[in-house]
Amino acid sequence: MGKTSKDKRDIYYRLAKEEGWRARSAFKLLQIDDEFKILEGVTKAVDLCAAPGSWSQVLSQRLNTASEGNEGKSKIVAVDLQPMSPIFGVTQLRGDITEVSTANEIISHFDGEKADLVVCDGAPDVTGLHALDEYLQSQLLLAALNITTHVLKDNGSFVAKIFRARHVTLLYAQLKCFFKEVFCAKPKSSRQSSCEAFVVCRGYCPPEGYVPTMKNPLFCDDYDEEVNQLTGPNKVLVPFVACGDLSGFDSDRTYPLDLSELGDAFKGHHYQYRPVVQPPTEPAYKKALELKKTDRLEKEHASKVKETYAKSGSSANNRPADSSAVDERASALVDEDVLEGFASVILG
Numbered sequence: 001m002g003k004t005s006k007d008k009r010d011i012y013y014r015l016a017k018e019e020g021w022r023a024r025s026a027f028k029l030l031q032i033d034d035e036f037k038i039l040e041g042v043t044k045a046v047d048l049c050a051a052p053g054s055w056s057q058v059l060s061q062r063l064n065t066a067s068e069g070n071e072g073k074s075k076i077v078a079v080d081l082q083p084m085s086p087i088f089g090v091t092q093l094r095g096d097i098t099e100v101s102t103a104n105e106i107i108s109h110f111d112g113e114k115a116d117l118v119v120c121d122g123a124p125d126v127t128g129l130h131a132l133d134e135y136l137q138s139q140l141l142l143a144a145l146n147i148t149t150h151v152l153k154d155n156g157s158f159v160a161k162i163f164r165a166r167h168v169t170l171l172y173a174q175l176k177c178f179f180k181e182v183f184c185a186k187p188k189s190s191r192q193s194s195c196e197a198f199v200v201c202r203g204y205c206p207p208e209g210y211v212p213t214m215k216n217p218l219f220c221d222d223y224d225e226e227v228n229q230l231t232g233p234n235k236v237l238v239p240f241v242a243c244g245d246l247s248g249f250d251s252d253r254t255y256p257l258d259l260s261e262l263g264d265a266f267k268g269h270h271y272q273y274r275p276v277v278q279p280p281t282e283p284a285y286k287k288a289l290e291l292k293k294t295d296r297l298e299k300e301h302a303s304k305v306k307e308t309y310a311k312s313g314s315s316a317n318n319r320p321a322d323s324s325a326v327d328e329r330a331s332a333l334v335d336e337d338v339l340e341g342f343a344s345v346i347l348g
Protein backbone atom coordinates (compact mmCIF):
# COMPACT_ATOMS: atom_id res chain seq x y z
CA MET A 1 0.00 0.00 0.00
CA GLY A 2 1.41 3.37 -1.00
CA LYS A 3 1.88 6.21 1.45
CA THR A 4 -0.75 8.30 -0.32
CA SER A 5 -3.53 5.74 -0.74
CA LYS A 6 -5.35 6.73 2.47
CA ASP A 7 -5.12 10.37 1.37
CA LYS A 8 -7.01 9.37 -1.79
CA ARG A 9 -9.59 7.25 -0.02
CA ASP A 10 -10.28 9.59 2.87
CA ILE A 11 -10.50 13.29 2.12
CA TYR A 12 -11.16 14.24 5.77
CA TYR A 13 -8.07 12.30 6.91
CA ARG A 14 -6.05 14.29 4.38
CA LEU A 15 -7.64 17.63 5.32
CA ALA A 16 -7.01 16.92 9.02
CA LYS A 17 -3.29 16.63 8.34
CA GLU A 18 -3.32 19.74 6.14
CA GLU A 19 -5.10 21.78 8.81
CA GLY A 20 -3.15 20.43 11.78
CA TRP A 21 -5.88 18.33 13.47
CA ARG A 22 -4.75 15.20 15.29
CA ALA A 23 -7.65 13.16 13.92
CA ARG A 24 -10.28 13.47 11.18
CA SER A 25 -12.96 13.44 13.93
CA ALA A 26 -12.23 17.16 14.44
CA PHE A 27 -14.47 17.87 11.43
CA LYS A 28 -17.38 16.05 13.06
CA LEU A 29 -17.35 18.36 16.08
CA LEU A 30 -16.76 21.44 13.89
CA GLN A 31 -19.75 20.53 11.70
CA ILE A 32 -21.95 19.78 14.73
CA ASP A 33 -21.01 23.14 16.24
CA ASP A 34 -21.69 24.96 12.96
CA GLU A 35 -25.21 23.51 12.98
CA PHE A 36 -26.10 23.61 16.70
CA LYS A 37 -23.80 26.37 18.08
CA ILE A 38 -23.13 24.17 21.09
CA LEU A 39 -19.93 26.07 21.96
CA GLU A 40 -21.61 29.46 22.20
CA GLY A 41 -21.19 30.94 25.70
CA VAL A 42 -19.30 27.91 27.00
CA THR A 43 -16.56 28.63 29.53
CA LYS A 44 -16.15 25.17 31.06
CA ALA A 45 -16.04 22.11 28.81
CA VAL A 46 -15.24 18.45 29.34
CA ASP A 47 -13.94 16.21 26.56
CA LEU A 48 -14.52 12.56 27.54
CA CYS A 49 -12.53 9.85 25.74
CA ALA A 50 -10.38 12.57 24.23
CA ALA A 51 -7.20 10.92 22.89
CA PRO A 52 -5.43 11.68 20.59
CA GLY A 53 -7.11 15.06 21.10
CA SER A 54 -8.67 16.50 17.96
CA TRP A 55 -11.94 17.38 19.75
CA SER A 56 -9.90 19.06 22.50
CA GLN A 57 -8.08 21.00 19.76
CA VAL A 58 -11.46 22.17 18.42
CA LEU A 59 -12.60 23.16 21.92
CA SER A 60 -9.34 24.96 22.55
CA GLN A 61 -9.55 26.82 19.23
CA ARG A 62 -13.24 27.75 19.36
CA LEU A 63 -13.26 28.61 23.08
CA ASN A 64 -10.15 30.63 22.47
CA THR A 65 -8.06 29.14 25.24
CA ALA A 66 -5.19 28.90 22.78
CA SER A 67 -4.83 32.63 22.25
CA GLU A 68 -2.50 34.53 24.53
CA GLY A 69 -4.20 36.70 27.14
CA ASN A 70 -7.25 34.42 27.08
CA GLU A 71 -5.76 31.73 29.29
CA GLY A 72 -7.96 30.93 32.24
CA LYS A 73 -11.11 32.53 30.77
CA SER A 74 -12.34 29.17 29.52
CA LYS A 75 -11.43 25.84 31.06
CA ILE A 76 -11.26 22.57 29.22
CA VAL A 77 -10.67 19.19 30.86
CA ALA A 78 -9.88 16.20 28.65
CA VAL A 79 -10.11 12.62 29.95
CA ASP A 80 -8.90 9.37 28.40
CA LEU A 81 -7.59 5.96 29.41
CA GLN A 82 -4.68 6.62 27.04
CA PRO A 83 -2.00 9.25 27.48
CA MET A 84 -2.25 12.33 25.24
CA SER A 85 0.33 14.84 24.07
CA PRO A 86 -0.27 18.28 25.62
CA ILE A 87 -2.67 20.79 24.03
CA PHE A 88 -2.38 24.42 25.00
CA GLY A 89 -5.21 25.48 27.33
CA VAL A 90 -6.42 21.90 27.96
CA THR A 91 -6.01 20.09 31.30
CA GLN A 92 -5.51 16.41 30.71
CA LEU A 93 -6.56 13.62 33.04
CA ARG A 94 -5.67 10.00 32.49
CA GLY A 95 -8.72 8.18 33.78
CA ASP A 96 -11.70 5.95 33.21
CA ILE A 97 -15.04 7.66 32.55
CA THR A 98 -16.87 4.87 34.38
CA GLU A 99 -15.22 5.84 37.70
CA VAL A 100 -16.75 8.37 40.10
CA SER A 101 -13.21 9.44 41.09
CA THR A 102 -12.79 10.76 37.52
CA ALA A 103 -15.96 12.87 37.95
CA ASN A 104 -14.59 14.33 41.20
CA GLU A 105 -11.26 15.10 39.60
CA ILE A 106 -12.96 16.94 36.72
CA ILE A 107 -14.95 19.10 39.14
CA SER A 108 -11.82 19.90 41.15
CA HIS A 109 -10.31 21.43 37.99
CA PHE A 110 -13.35 23.71 37.69
CA ASP A 111 -12.86 24.89 41.29
CA GLY A 112 -15.94 23.02 42.43
CA GLU A 113 -18.16 24.42 39.67
CA LYS A 114 -19.89 22.38 37.00
CA ALA A 115 -19.36 22.30 33.23
CA ASP A 116 -21.46 24.04 30.55
CA LEU A 117 -20.75 21.31 28.02
CA VAL A 118 -19.67 17.67 28.00
CA VAL A 119 -18.63 16.00 24.76
CA CYS A 120 -17.79 12.33 24.27
CA ASP A 121 -16.43 10.72 21.14
CA GLY A 122 -15.66 7.53 23.05
CA ALA A 123 -15.27 4.24 21.30
CA PRO A 124 -14.38 0.88 22.79
CA ASP A 125 -11.90 -1.32 20.94
CA VAL A 126 -13.76 -2.74 17.94
CA THR A 127 -14.19 -6.53 18.03
CA GLY A 128 -15.62 -6.85 14.52
CA LEU A 129 -18.71 -8.60 15.94
CA HIS A 130 -21.38 -6.03 15.07
CA ALA A 131 -23.88 -6.85 17.80
CA LEU A 132 -21.18 -6.80 20.47
CA ASP A 133 -19.65 -3.57 19.13
CA GLU A 134 -23.06 -1.87 19.14
CA TYR A 135 -23.72 -3.04 22.69
CA LEU A 136 -20.31 -1.84 23.93
CA GLN A 137 -20.77 1.52 22.22
CA SER A 138 -24.16 2.02 23.88
CA GLN A 139 -22.72 1.04 27.27
CA LEU A 140 -19.96 3.62 26.81
CA LEU A 141 -22.54 6.25 25.90
CA LEU A 142 -24.50 5.45 29.07
CA ALA A 143 -21.28 5.59 31.11
CA ALA A 144 -20.69 9.02 29.56
CA LEU A 145 -24.23 10.03 30.51
CA ASN A 146 -23.70 8.78 34.07
CA ILE A 147 -20.49 10.78 34.57
CA THR A 148 -22.14 13.77 32.87
CA THR A 149 -24.88 13.79 35.52
CA HIS A 150 -22.10 14.40 38.07
CA VAL A 151 -20.30 17.20 36.23
CA LEU A 152 -22.82 19.07 34.05
CA LYS A 153 -24.63 22.17 35.28
CA ASP A 154 -28.38 22.64 34.88
CA ASN A 155 -29.28 23.65 31.33
CA GLY A 156 -25.89 22.46 30.05
CA SER A 157 -25.33 20.49 26.83
CA PHE A 158 -24.07 17.00 26.04
CA VAL A 159 -22.81 15.65 22.72
CA ALA A 160 -21.88 11.99 22.30
CA LYS A 161 -21.21 9.39 19.67
CA ILE A 162 -24.00 6.87 19.18
CA PHE A 163 -24.53 3.92 16.85
CA ARG A 164 -27.92 4.01 15.14
CA ALA A 165 -28.48 0.34 15.82
CA ARG A 166 -31.03 -1.91 17.49
CA HIS A 167 -31.06 -0.27 20.93
CA VAL A 168 -31.03 3.32 19.77
CA THR A 169 -34.62 4.11 20.79
CA LEU A 170 -33.89 3.07 24.36
CA LEU A 171 -30.86 5.36 24.41
CA TYR A 172 -32.94 8.25 23.08
CA ALA A 173 -35.59 7.52 25.71
CA GLN A 174 -32.99 7.55 28.49
CA LEU A 175 -31.43 10.78 27.22
CA LYS A 176 -34.86 12.40 26.99
CA CYS A 177 -35.28 11.85 30.74
CA PHE A 178 -32.32 14.19 31.33
CA PHE A 179 -32.46 16.79 28.57
CA LYS A 180 -35.14 19.12 27.24
CA GLU A 181 -34.01 18.58 23.64
CA VAL A 182 -32.37 15.55 22.02
CA PHE A 183 -31.26 15.46 18.37
CA CYS A 184 -29.47 12.87 16.32
CA ALA A 185 -26.82 14.60 14.19
CA LYS A 186 -24.98 13.13 11.23
CA PRO A 187 -22.04 15.30 10.20
CA LYS A 188 -20.98 15.20 6.56
CA SER A 189 -17.52 14.01 7.65
CA SER A 190 -19.03 10.86 9.19
CA ARG A 191 -19.38 8.24 6.47
CA GLN A 192 -22.93 7.59 5.28
CA SER A 193 -21.99 3.93 5.16
CA SER A 194 -21.38 3.96 8.93
CA CYS A 195 -24.13 3.73 11.57
CA GLU A 196 -22.19 6.29 13.61
CA ALA A 197 -24.05 9.47 14.52
CA PHE A 198 -24.00 11.93 17.44
CA VAL A 199 -26.64 12.79 19.99
CA VAL A 200 -26.83 16.50 20.64
CA CYS A 201 -28.66 17.08 23.93
CA ARG A 202 -29.52 20.54 25.20
CA GLY A 203 -31.06 21.85 28.41
CA TYR A 204 -29.86 19.45 31.11
CA CYS A 205 -32.69 18.99 33.63
CA PRO A 206 -32.45 15.71 35.58
CA PRO A 207 -35.67 14.27 37.02
CA GLU A 208 -36.57 15.84 40.35
CA GLY A 209 -34.73 14.18 43.23
CA TYR A 210 -32.30 12.42 40.89
CA VAL A 211 -29.02 11.62 42.64
CA PRO A 212 -26.08 11.24 40.24
CA THR A 213 -24.70 7.71 40.32
CA MET A 214 -22.45 5.50 38.25
CA LYS A 215 -24.69 2.51 38.93
CA ASN A 216 -27.79 3.37 36.92
CA PRO A 217 -29.39 0.29 35.40
CA LEU A 218 -28.64 0.37 31.74
CA PHE A 219 -30.42 -2.01 29.42
CA CYS A 220 -33.30 -4.01 30.80
CA ASP A 221 -34.15 -7.59 29.72
CA ASP A 222 -37.63 -6.71 28.56
CA TYR A 223 -36.39 -3.80 26.48
CA ASP A 224 -37.62 -5.22 23.19
CA GLU A 225 -41.18 -5.68 24.41
CA GLU A 226 -41.31 -2.59 26.58
CA VAL A 227 -39.67 0.10 24.51
CA ASN A 228 -38.69 -1.06 21.07
CA GLN A 229 -42.18 -2.23 20.09
CA LEU A 230 -43.92 1.04 20.89
CA THR A 231 -45.73 2.56 17.95
CA GLY A 232 -47.45 5.80 16.98
CA PRO A 233 -47.07 8.73 19.36
CA ASN A 234 -45.64 6.41 22.04
CA LYS A 235 -42.60 5.57 19.95
CA VAL A 236 -39.57 7.57 21.02
CA LEU A 237 -38.35 9.61 18.08
CA VAL A 238 -35.76 12.35 17.94
CA PRO A 239 -35.15 14.75 15.04
CA PHE A 240 -32.40 13.62 12.67
CA VAL A 241 -30.21 16.50 11.49
CA ALA A 242 -27.56 16.29 8.76
CA CYS A 243 -24.82 18.82 9.48
CA GLY A 244 -21.91 20.28 7.58
CA ASP A 245 -22.05 21.85 4.11
CA LEU A 246 -24.16 19.34 2.17
CA SER A 247 -22.34 20.20 -1.03
CA GLY A 248 -19.00 19.86 0.79
CA PHE A 249 -16.59 16.92 0.72
CA ASP A 250 -18.25 13.50 0.76
CA SER A 251 -16.59 11.22 3.33
CA ASP A 252 -17.56 8.09 1.33
CA ARG A 253 -15.95 9.26 -1.90
CA THR A 254 -12.41 8.86 -3.22
CA TYR A 255 -10.82 12.14 -4.37
CA PRO A 256 -7.82 12.75 -6.64
CA LEU A 257 -4.70 13.78 -4.74
CA ASP A 258 -4.53 16.96 -6.77
CA LEU A 259 -7.87 18.62 -6.00
CA SER A 260 -7.38 21.16 -8.82
CA GLU A 261 -8.55 18.31 -11.12
CA LEU A 262 -12.03 18.87 -9.65
CA GLY A 263 -12.40 22.29 -11.25
CA ASP A 264 -11.85 25.99 -10.73
CA ALA A 265 -12.97 25.96 -7.09
CA PHE A 266 -9.69 24.18 -6.25
CA LYS A 267 -7.44 26.06 -8.66
CA GLY A 268 -3.96 26.42 -7.20
CA HIS A 269 -4.38 23.50 -4.79
CA HIS A 270 -1.35 21.25 -5.03
CA TYR A 271 -1.12 17.98 -3.15
CA GLN A 272 1.73 17.48 -0.76
CA TYR A 273 2.07 14.34 1.37
CA ARG A 274 2.01 15.05 5.10
CA PRO A 275 2.57 12.69 8.04
CA VAL A 276 -0.10 12.46 10.76
CA VAL A 277 -0.16 15.45 13.11
CA GLN A 278 0.21 13.47 16.35
CA PRO A 279 1.24 9.81 16.23
CA PRO A 280 -0.17 7.80 19.18
CA THR A 281 1.99 8.13 22.29
CA GLU A 282 1.49 4.55 23.56
CA PRO A 283 0.29 2.55 20.56
CA ALA A 284 -0.74 -1.04 21.10
CA TYR A 285 1.38 -1.98 18.10
CA LYS A 286 4.56 -0.54 19.70
CA LYS A 287 5.85 -4.03 20.40
CA ALA A 288 5.31 -5.05 16.78
CA LEU A 289 7.26 -2.00 15.65
CA GLU A 290 10.14 -2.89 17.95
CA LEU A 291 10.12 -6.47 16.64
CA LYS A 292 10.05 -5.24 13.08
CA LYS A 293 12.96 -2.90 13.72
CA THR A 294 15.10 -5.78 14.93
CA ASP A 295 13.85 -8.11 12.19
CA ARG A 296 12.16 -10.47 14.69
CA LEU A 297 8.56 -9.76 13.71
CA GLU A 298 8.03 -12.57 11.21
CA LYS A 299 9.61 -15.23 13.45
CA GLU A 300 7.73 -14.35 16.65
CA HIS A 301 4.51 -13.73 14.74
CA ALA A 302 4.70 -17.09 12.95
CA SER A 303 5.52 -19.02 16.11
CA LYS A 304 2.63 -17.34 18.01
CA VAL A 305 0.14 -18.29 15.27
CA LYS A 306 1.49 -21.85 15.23
CA GLU A 307 1.24 -22.07 19.02
CA THR A 308 -2.35 -20.78 18.94
CA TYR A 309 -3.40 -23.34 16.35
CA ALA A 310 -1.69 -26.10 18.31
CA LYS A 311 -3.59 -25.07 21.48
CA SER A 312 -6.92 -25.06 19.63
CA GLY A 313 -6.27 -28.59 18.31
CA SER A 314 -6.29 -27.69 14.62
CA SER A 315 -3.69 -27.30 11.92
CA ALA A 316 -2.78 -23.94 10.44
CA ASN A 317 -4.80 -24.83 7.31
CA ASN A 318 -7.99 -25.55 9.24
CA ARG A 319 -10.24 -23.37 11.34
CA PRO A 320 -9.48 -23.60 15.06
CA ALA A 321 -11.83 -25.81 17.05
CA ASP A 322 -13.10 -23.16 19.44
CA SER A 323 -13.93 -19.49 19.15
CA SER A 324 -11.59 -18.31 21.90
CA ALA A 325 -8.76 -19.63 19.78
CA VAL A 326 -10.05 -17.58 16.86
CA ASP A 327 -9.85 -14.46 19.02
CA GLU A 328 -6.37 -15.31 20.17
CA ARG A 329 -5.31 -15.97 16.63
CA ALA A 330 -6.77 -12.64 15.53
CA SER A 331 -4.84 -10.78 18.18
CA ALA A 332 -1.66 -12.51 17.11
CA LEU A 333 -2.04 -11.22 13.57
CA VAL A 334 -0.53 -7.89 12.73
CA ASP A 335 -2.13 -5.65 10.11
CA GLU A 336 0.75 -4.95 7.78
CA ASP A 337 -0.90 -1.82 6.36
CA VAL A 338 -1.28 -0.27 9.78
CA LEU A 339 2.19 -1.32 10.76
CA GLU A 340 3.79 0.06 7.65
CA GLY A 341 1.88 3.33 7.94
CA PHE A 342 2.97 3.93 11.49
CA ALA A 343 6.43 2.53 10.96
CA SER A 344 6.94 5.14 8.25
CA VAL A 345 5.81 7.88 10.63
CA ILE A 346 7.54 6.76 13.78
CA LEU A 347 10.67 5.11 12.47
CA GLY A 348 11.07 7.57 9.63
Ligand SMILES: C[S@@+](CC[C@H](N)C(=O)[O-])C[C@H]1O[C@@H](n2cnc3c(N)ncnc32)[C@H](O)[C@@H]1O
Nearest residue numbers: 049051052053054055080081096097121122123
Ligand atom coordinates in the same frame (compact mmCIF):
# COMPACT_ATOMS: atom_id res chain seq x y z
C1 LIG B 1 -12.28 7.56 18.73
S1 LIG B 1 -11.16 7.84 20.05
C2 LIG B 1 -11.50 9.52 20.45
C3 LIG B 1 -10.97 10.50 19.42
C4 LIG B 1 -10.97 11.90 19.95
N1 LIG B 1 -12.32 12.42 20.11
C5 LIG B 1 -10.25 12.83 19.01
O1 LIG B 1 -10.90 13.64 18.39
O2 LIG B 1 -9.01 12.77 18.94
C6 LIG B 1 -11.93 6.96 21.36
C7 LIG B 1 -11.21 7.05 22.68
O3 LIG B 1 -12.08 6.53 23.70
C8 LIG B 1 -11.22 6.15 24.76
N2 LIG B 1 -11.97 5.37 25.76
C9 LIG B 1 -12.65 4.22 25.57
N3 LIG B 1 -13.19 3.81 26.74
C10 LIG B 1 -12.85 4.73 27.70
C11 LIG B 1 -13.12 4.85 29.10
N4 LIG B 1 -13.84 3.93 29.76
N5 LIG B 1 -12.61 5.92 29.76
C12 LIG B 1 -11.87 6.84 29.11
N6 LIG B 1 -11.59 6.77 27.78
C13 LIG B 1 -12.06 5.73 27.07
C14 LIG B 1 -10.12 5.38 24.06
O4 LIG B 1 -8.97 5.27 24.87
C15 LIG B 1 -9.91 6.24 22.79
O5 LIG B 1 -8.82 7.10 22.95
